[in-house]
Amino acid sequence: MTFNRTLSICTALWALSALPASAHVTLERAEAPRGQSYKAVLKIPHGCSGSPTQAVRVAMPEGFIGAKPMPKAGWTIKTVRGPYAQSYAYYHGPIAEGVKEIEWSGGDLPDDYYDEFVAAGFLARELDPGSKLYFKVVQACAKGEERWVEVPEPGVDPHDLKAPAAVLRIAANSEEGHEAGHGHGHSDAHGVDSHEHGSSHEHAGAKAADAAGGVATIGALAVESAWTRATAEGAKVGAGYLTIRNTGSQPDTLVSVETSVAGRGEIHDMTMTDGVMRMRRLADGIAIPAGGSIELKPGGMHLMFMDLKERLVEGGTVTVKLTFKSGATGEVALPVRSLGSSGEGGHHDNHDHDHDTGHDHH
Numbered sequence: 175m176t177f178n179r180t181l182s183i184c185t186a187l188w189a190l191s192a193l194p195a196s197a198h199v200t201l202e203r204a205e206a207p208r209g210q211s212y213k214a215v216l217k218i219p220h221g222c223s224g225s226p227t228q229a230v231r232v233a234m235p236e237g238f239i240g241a242k243p244m245p246k247a248g249w250t251i252k253t254v255r256g257p258y259a260q261s262y263a264y265y266h267g268p269i270a271e272g273v274k275e276i277e278w279s280g281g282d283l284p285d286d287y288y289d290e291f292v293a294a295g296f297l298a299r300e301l302d303p304g305s306k307l308y309f310k311v312v313q314a315c316a317k318g319e320e321r322w323v324e325v326p327e328p329g330v331d332p333h334d335l336k337a338p339a340a341v342l343r344i345a346a347n348s349e350e351g352h353e354a355g356h357g358h359g360h361s362d363a364h365g366v367d368s369h370e371h372g373s374s375h376e377h378a379g380a381k382a383a384d385a386a387g388g389v390a391t392i393g394a395l396a397v398e399s400a401w402t403r404a405t406a407e408g409a410k411v412g413a414g415y416l417t418i419r420n421t422g423s424q425p426d427t428l429v430s431v432e433t434s435v436a437g438r439g440e441i442h443d444m445t446m447t448d449g450v451m452r453m454r455r456l457a458d459g460i461a462i463p464a465g466g467s468i469e470l471k472p473g474g475m476h477l478m479f480m481d482l483k484e485r486l487v488e489g490g491t492v493t494v495k496l497t498f499k500s501g502a503t504g505e506v507a508l509p510v511r512s513l514g515s516s517g518e519g520g521h522h523d524n525h526d527h528d529h530d531t532g533h534d535h536h
């Protein structure tokens with residue numbers, strides 16, 4: 175998988191530059207809602223093995239937009255601007271570029287002193303609640319430097335990192351309405367769901383025979399290996415995975431997914447940008463070449479069930495209706511696997527766990 179490969183390469187590079195240190199560079203406020211301004215206060219606890227800090231460089235994580243450095247007496251500011259990975263909704267319209275890096279230099283912060291470096295910006299509405307932004311910080315000292323750039327490989331305990339980047343957890347925005355944007359999160363995640371009506375068994379019934387294999391034939395499209403994962407109490411989203419083979423001679427596109435267990439279905443992809451894992455909605459669906467196939471799996475493309483109306487319970491099934499551009503439409507029953515399940519046949523996509531728990535901010 176390209177995804178894992180990218181991760182391993184990055185990890186290897188970081189490992190070379192990592193220096194052990196007792197106190198890490200952290201953010202004063204480690205959790206903040208998307209769709210609001212955010213003041214990133216980076217706390218620099220010490221120098222480099224006793225040597226004073228003379229410059230601090232911070233990379234703005236993707237999704238922290240419209241960033242501005244706060245001036246500091248005795249320090250000179252330099253910024254690097256550039257394009258974002260995507261365009262974001264912003265106060266007066268979309269924004270697609272901005273400050274990507276800030277450097278404070280020319281100062282002299284003794285090892286025994288503590289200081290803070292501040293960048294103000296806006297946490298994009300497009301960020302997923304539960305996702306994490308990593309502020310990578312390089313601290314240049316009179317002698318040597320400290321590189322706070324490690325991002326935990328999914329499945330790895332962040333505490334095991336020697337020089338972790340400062341991390342910000344994105345929370346849901348309590349001011350967002352149910353239908354605002356295509357938001358994943360809701361502040362009432364643990365509340366009682368008033369829409370609840372019936373158990374997942376009701377949805378299982380008719381499709382029980384198909385459920386075991388998670389297979390279906392929809393026109394020229396063969397759906398296989400379909401499954402979903404049990405959800406935690408109070409979770410508002412779930413994810414579905416399957417493989418679709420196009421046995422026909424015409425290309426087709428999976429354009430939508432619907433299910434009675436969720437307010438709506440979406441088609442998502444997961445990507446790694448600047449060391450930050452993000453999900454995005456595939457508004458155009460997923461193309462399936464004639465004779466080709468697509469695989470929706472943990473860590474990659476997936477079906478996303480938004481505003482879950484009920485908890486997905488292991489052993490049950492979730493019936494989804496798939497619609498294709500050609501007009502072909504049909505149902506497939508997704509067996510519900512255990513909460514910790516990462517797929518069939520020994521896939522070890524630990525990062526998926528991160529990803530999906532990210533949806534339902536506990």
Ligand SMILES: [Cu+2]
Nearest residue numbers: 442453476478
């Ligand atoms: Cu998703």
